[in-house]
Amino acid sequence: MAVSLSFTFISTSIKADFAFSDEVRSWHLSELDLLFNRDVITFFSSPELDNGQDNIHPHITSCSGEKSHLCLHCSKTFTDENTLILHQKTHQGEYELRSHLRTQTGGKIFNSGEKPYRCPNCDKGFSEKSKLTRHLRTHTGGKPFKCSQCDKGFSVKTILTNHLRTHTGEKPFKCSQCDKGFSVKTTLTVHLRTHTGEKPFKCSQCDKGFSVKTSLTAHLRTHTGEKPFKCSQCDKGFSVKTNLTAHLKTHTGEKPFKCSKCDEVFTFQSNLTTHLRTHTGEKPFKCPHCDKTFSRKTTLTNHLRTHTGEKPFKCPHCDKTFSRKTFLTNHLRTHTGEKPFKCPHCDKTFSQKNILTSHRRRHTG
Template sequence: MPKRGGRCQGRAAHSRPGRSRGGSSGRPRLPSLPTPRPLEKTPPTCPECNKSFKSQWALVVHARSHTGERPFVCTDCGKCFGRKDHLLRHRHVHTSEKPFACGQHFSDESHHIQSGKRLYACAHCPKAFKDRKYLIVHQRIHTGERPFACAHCPKAFKDRKYLTAHQRIHTGERPFACAHCPKTFMYKKTLRAHQHIHSEDQPFTCAHCLKTFMYKMTLTAHQRIHTGERPFTCTHCPKTFRYKETLRAHQHIHTGNRPFACAHCPKTFMYKMTLTAHQRIHTGERPFTCTHCPKAFRDSSTLTAHQRIHSVERPFSCSQCPKTFKYKKTLAVHQRIHSGERPFTCAHCPKAFREKKNLTAHQRIHTGERPFTCAHCPKTFRDYSNLTSHQRVHTGEKPYKCSECGKTCSQKRNLKRHQRIHQSLSTVPEGRQ
């Protein structure tokens, strides 16, 4: 009976001609085929922000950050959460439960070292962490290390996630969309704050003015208006503030930091609201409309100032003459007539001016700059008022009306010249009329 091994060799030789195991037949050895690799699974990816996840469930939980869905509701206060574990942790606030018992008690796991679970302890403070990477990030609070630097400005951060969030200021990315309206936001917390507009549940009421709020912390901040409390103090000057955000914005004055960059031009700003108002120069948007006339404005403060044109109110009085003014800054400029002050001096000639805008317009005589171009013809102008005046030639607008005869003029100086006719007629003796 032939050996099994020999039979297998014979079968192999029969099924694969030209291949020899021993290599003694002299036939050429064919290259072996590569072992087929198993197909790699594509990780679940978020269609909104392109983040990938280990499991489909992790993607489902993440998607709630874009949709704003918060399916886990606290039965005690109505607060909603995107994750069940966040709800369970929140409920300790109502039950006063202290689940981590040893020598001390904590309602939040992040402040406690539970035996066998939080092995990475900070050498500088009592905090401990489950994972070494969280300890490394935490220790940067003590060392001051900020390894994640922004490529667009001098700012640096302790954690990559803060850098990612910060860079949206420069890129303009707004990945968090409201499910109820077209608004989008740079940060998840801003989206959450915005979504209260769409919710009717406001469980926290102010005892002073009966205003209602979604969150207790918002009520606490609001109550400072009534109590006068200003707990946030600037380290550079004696100023104090009701809100931490206002303090942060104020500190840019001392640091010179201008983190808000315009995407259309090189300008940078200290405050986001100033950037938003500035960008309307590029977009042409004028969302603030006057209720008395068709005029619209880029920001609410300019609208407020404009509306005094329609009002008889002139709250600012000069202490040296009977004149009154609608605006405080107009009074300040007027008072320089009495004081003789001309703080704005030309660098090219001895002339000085009471207002900065007059100096800016004057300096264009020396530089030759004419930045204001007519949309209807090639003419250019040194200041905006001359352009506005010129454009009436094309539009036919005549905004200046004579109170005596109703004649209208396109220029204020033409109206004054015309009104002299009425003045001269009123001074002519009766016999000569």
């Protein structure tokens, strides 16, 4: 727990050893020489005891030198009171501290891990009232934090803070390894893993690890076959939302990204970037096992499996596994009987595109 410079001593029935660890309590009592013979330290200002504060302030200064404002939770010191107050919030808010004290005076101590604040709509419990308040918005849809630049509302203040940076362009979270900056701290955390190679999210079905939890979630669908993202225009389903977004543009025909070297247009900037390499000859993706280079990362990923022998795509109907998703897709049609490739010259249909291509040569010669 934390204490500001304006802390005071008051007399209650609560013992000091409840408030602090033995180490912090012993240090505090010895350093302050028991200026006040009281039993507990409160964690917020008491205007009635301003005279007592005048005596405490110079004593703390003499103990700690220039940084006279001490946090009794972690022993950090600060040069001014405002910085200390901000620091205190990293431990717990003033509201939670007062609430905690009230539970003590009522003779009820919440053990570590106890969740006394219950949601009336579901069975979830929370250790702090503020967390319950935030959770309730998932039921009510309340978004009290409004953006001053646009009409968007948010259920959590920190999300609004992150959103505002899309307007200001501010990127306060800097990578210590390169020059990149980020508007959200979690994005920096994910980025740092590109330097460290850390992949903390492990697949329970195979040995793959991922740097981002969403990538693991998407990967798991290659095992389950789940496709939760449905197209509203047709019956197609997708395992990843970005694939649905791309598919929807096949209905609208939208292709806003135009190549400056030729007349090709693309639905996504990433597709244009890849296409430009056909003009420049750039192949930035290098195999660490041989001298081959590739213009696309996905092509490198597929190539790497020729070295590792990895076959992550498993058929849910039989024991066969495949190194590429397209191979699995083609194989699945042997189970379903699907033949989506139709010859424009006759009524024949085929399960694979390359078989249709061979068939069409019979018509064209």
